[in-house]
Amino acid sequence: MRIRDPIHGVIPVSDPEKAVIDSRFYQRLRYVRQLGFGDLAFPGATHTRHAHSLGAMFVASRVFAAVASRSDLPDDVREHFCEAVRLAVLCHDLGHMPLSHASERIAPRRSLLRLPGWLDSVAEGEQANHEDFTAKLILDSSLTEVIQREFGPRGITPMATVALISGAKPPRDPGFTYKGVDWTPLLRAIVSGELDADRMDYLLRDSFYTGVNYGRYDMDWIVSNLRDPRRPGGLPAL
Numbered sequence: 001m002r003i004r005d006p007i008h009g010v011i012p013v014s015d016p017e018k019a020v021i022d023s024r025f026y027q028r029l030r031y032v033r034q035l036g037f038g039d040l041a042f043p044g045a046t047h048t049r050h051a052h053s054l055g056a057m058f059v060a061s062r063v064f065a066a067v068a069s070r071s072d073l074p075d076d077v078r079e080h081f082c083e084a085v086r087l088a089v090l091c092h093d094l095g096h097m098p099l100s101h102a103s104e105r106i107a108p109r110r111s112l113l114r115l116p117g118w119l120d121s122v123a124e125g126e127q128a129n130h131e132d133f134t135a136k137l138i139l140d141s142s143l144t145e146v147i148q149r150e151f152g153p154r155g156i157t158p159m160a161t162v163a164l165i166s167g168a169k170p171p172r173d174p175g176f177t178y179k180g181v182d183w184t185p186l187l188r189a190i191v192s193g194e195l196d197a198d199r200m201d202y203l204l205r206d207s208f209y210t211g212v213n214y215g216r217y218d219m220d221w222i223v224s225n226l227r228d229p230r231r232p233g234g235l236p237a238l
Helices: 013-022 024-031 036-040 051-067 075-091 101-108 117-121 130-139 142-154 158-166 182-191 198-209 217-226
Strands: 001-004 009-012
Touching: 001 051, 001 101, 009 024, 009 051, 013 075, 013 142, 024 051, 024 142, 036 051, 051 075, 051 198, 051 217, 075 130, 075 158, 075 182, 075 198, 117 130, 117 158, 130 158, 142 158, 158 182, 182 198, 198 217
Parallel strands: none
Antiparallel strands: 001 009
16 A cells, blocks of 8 residues: 655555554544644644654654665565564554643553553653553554554564563563664664654654744755764664
8 A cells, every 4th residue: 555645755555554554543643633732823733643653654664774774684684673663653653642742631640551560661650641552552452453463473563562662671572683683772763762753754744734944854865874884873883
């Protein structure tokens, strides 16, 4: 499947990813505004978490491909890692409530979600946030079955997906090690870091829909420089 996006153009979507997108939990994001009340000041800012997550998934592919091009990863391992990081970025905003961050002040206590203990290390307080709800949906809902069915044969589990999103260490090996090198930190950085796919998409998307110049940057230049081993820093040598 291909999706036409106003920011990135054509976004290819695999059949397993389509199954996740077609789930009611992802489709709910069509009704969650990316900027909450932002459209009161910028009438064009009616874009959603649904479109943003698709765009961020596409950016994750470009960033990973650029970094992996400097490695000795065989094609099958490269494809596996790319699928894992794409899924994590696709799902990273599933837990957002209506009006996005503006609604988190009325979220229930985190303990009521009954999340597994290995996620306690990344808890930000007693009140649940959107990342807690995201983990709950991926680990304990009908979406869990979708991910297990579509991505399990590819070696990608719901637990591994949550590990990439949250940064917590799961009780079992998520399967991102090759020749003794653990790629988890790098994959995690693409999902959430100083130069992550989430930020690289929303800066361009929010600028486009609000009609302001703030946030615009040259993505092609950044991605092309990720291929350069003489890069100034920020990504580990491979």
